[in-house]
Amino acid sequence: MKKAEVVCKQLDCGSVVSISSAAHYGVGTGPVWEAKKIRLANGRSQCSGRVEVYHKGQWGTVCDDEWEVANAEVVCRQLGCGEAISFFGNAHFGRGSGQIWLDNVECTGQEVALTQCSHNAFGENNCGHGEDAGVICLGNLPKPQITLSPATDVGLGDRVEFTCTMVTEHLGGTFILQKNSDSFKMEKYSDNDAAMFIIRKVELSHTGSYHCKYRKRLTNKNIDFPEGDSAKLTVTMHLEQPSISLTSPSAMVMFRPDKVELKSGSSFSITCSVHSKYQGGFFYLVKANLSTSEPKPAFGHSIFLLAYFEFPSVMPKDQGEYSCIYGINISAVLYKSIPSKSLQVILTGSSSGSAITGAVVGLLLLVLLLLAAYFFWRRRGQSARAMVTFSSRVGEVIKQDKEEKTTGAHDGRDYNTLANEYGNGHSPEEKGAEVDPQSTLERNVTEDLSGRVCYELEPLIHS
Ligand SMILES: [Ca+2]
Numbered sequence: 241m242k243k244a245e246v247v248c249k250q251l252d253c254g255s256v257v258s259i260s261s262a263a264h265y266g267v268g269t270g271p272v273w274e275a276k277k278i279r280l281a282n283g284r285s286q287c288s289g290r291v292e293v294y295h296k297g298q299w300g301t302v303c304d305d306e307w308e309v310a311n312a313e314v315v316c317r318q319l320g321c322g323e324a325i326s327f328f329g330n331a332h333f334g335r336g337s338g339q340i341w342l343d344n345v346e347c348t349g350q351e352v353a354l355t356q357c358s359h360n361a362f363g364e365n366n367c368g369h370g371e372d373a374g375v376i377c378l379g380n381l382p383k384p385q386i387t388l389s390p391a392t393d394v395g396l397g398d399r400v401e402f403t404c405t406m407v408t409e410h411l412g413g414t415f416i417l418q419k420n421s422d423s424f425k426m427e428k429y430s431d432n433d434a435a436m437f438i439i440r441k442v443e444l445s446h447t448g449s450y451h452c453k454y455r456k457r458l459t460n461k462n463i464d465f466p467e468g469d470s471a472k473l474t475v476t477m478h479l480e481q482p483s484i485s486l487t488s489p490s491a492m493v494m495f496r497p498d499k500v501e502l503k504s505g506s507s508f509s510i511t512c513s514v515h516s517k518y519q520g521g522f523f524y525l526v527k528a529n530l531s532t533s534e535p536k537p538a539f540g541h542s543i544f545l546l547a548y549f550e551f552p553s554v555m556p557k558d559q560g561e562y563s564c565i566y567g568i569n570i571s572a573v574l575y576k577s578i579p580s581k582s583l584q585v586i587l588t589g590s591s592s593g594s595a596i597t598g599a600v601v602g603l604l605l606l607v608l609l610l611l612a613a614y615f616f617w618r619r620r621g622q623s624a625r626a627m628v629t630f631s632s633r634v635g636e637v638i639k640q641d642k643e644e645k646t647t648g649a650h651d652g653r654d655y656n657t658l659a660n661e662y663g664n665g666h667s668p669e670e671k672g673a674e675v676d677p678q679s680t681l682e683r684n685v686t687e688d689l690s691g692r693v694c695y696e697l698e699p700l701i702h703s
């Protein structure tokens with residue numbers, strides 16, 4: 241009962257007075273929809289069936305004498321069932337029972353209720369229930385719905401699908417996709433409750449609002465269902481950010497850093513490139529937001545486009561930050577990408593000041609510094625180990641011998657010891673760890689000798 245009320249409310253058919261439990265359409269007792277003292281019984285839907293009117297506390301039928309389309313229109317309107325599609329006599333929806341309340345009903349079609357039409361007095365008739373009148377109304381027509389896929393905001397050239405759907409018992413009709421603002425229109429007949437419209441490559445002009453329509457052909461006339469709600473499609477240009485690079489032909493080197501130092505008078509060229517799904521277009525070279533070059537046509541593959549900007553001889557005025565912008569004209573509208581990363585060009589006056597020379601010199605300095613640090617560390621480590629060996633394993637004689645020399649002397653001697661170790665094929669690490677007193681003594685003898693040699697070498701190392 242509650243469900244029936246909802247349906248009736250949606251259909252504007254009034255309140256539910258009664259509904260039979262046997263919901264079997266066509267045969268026997270079907271659902272009965274009634275409102276405003278009129279109802280349609282035994283029909284296939286709530287808006288079709290045998291016409292019955294309520295009078296003096298009971299429901300009775302209507303005789304088919306003079307029954308015609310204008311009468312059906314009044315019945316359908318009174319029930320809130322929209323347009324009348326057809327009218328019937330001869331108990332088309334089955335024989336009713338009880339009173340035959342109305343006979344010889346003649347409407348103009350403008351009346352708001354069937355009882356307002358001309359008719360015999362209530363109950364006065366020359367009919368039987370085999371003449372019961374019926375109508376089929378179109379019903380309260382639903383609106384088609386629209387959905388967009390993959391999104392309502394798409395890129396130029398993308399594929400877009402519009403789907404129009406209908407929830408109706410009147411399947412088998414024409415779906416129409418229409419644009420609100422211009423003549424764009426697509427039609428498709430469908431036996432189902434939906435139809436899909438595809439635009440394989442959207443253009444910018446496809447931007448706008450769209451709605452679906454549904455049209456059904458009934459006997460000899462078209463029934464246009466109410467227009468559906470609108471959905472907006474926005475087609476935009478999705479231009480990629482271009483890349484910038486600098487080529488110095490003389491050096492055969494391509495730079496991609498933020499900053500490039502160039503020798504004054506040398507030549508270079510800046511390459512702008514972009515991945516684009518669009519054909520053609522052009523690049524602008526923008527200098528520090530101050531000036532913009534003339535556009536240069538982009539060339540290359542359809543997905544990778546580029547242009548060169550040549551600088552035959554670098555002048556001081558050419559210094560500055562450069563960036564590339566990609567642009568394309570579509571339908572007389574210019575679309576520009578966002579600027580590329582910027583590339584700073586700096587001039588160096590001296591001939592030796594190129595970026596490569598600078599890098600090489602810097603690298604050499606670094607290597608020298610590392611070498612110096614290595615030897616310094618090595619000598620400090622050897623010195624410490626030698627001190628331990630001398631104090632614990634060797635007698636006072638050697639200690640004194642050591643003290644005779646200047647502080648710089650044992651440094652030199654240790655370095656020499658290290659050299660000896662290399663000569664004997666031992667690693668320097670083995671020395672401090674595994675030394676027996678005997679070999680230490682022996683070594684001290686040689687060390688003493690060679691220490692003098694190293695003493696002489698020492699100034700060389702320090703320099
Ligand atoms: Ca008749």
Ligand SMILES: [Ca+2]
Nearest residue numbers: 305343344366
């Ligand atoms: Ca009659």
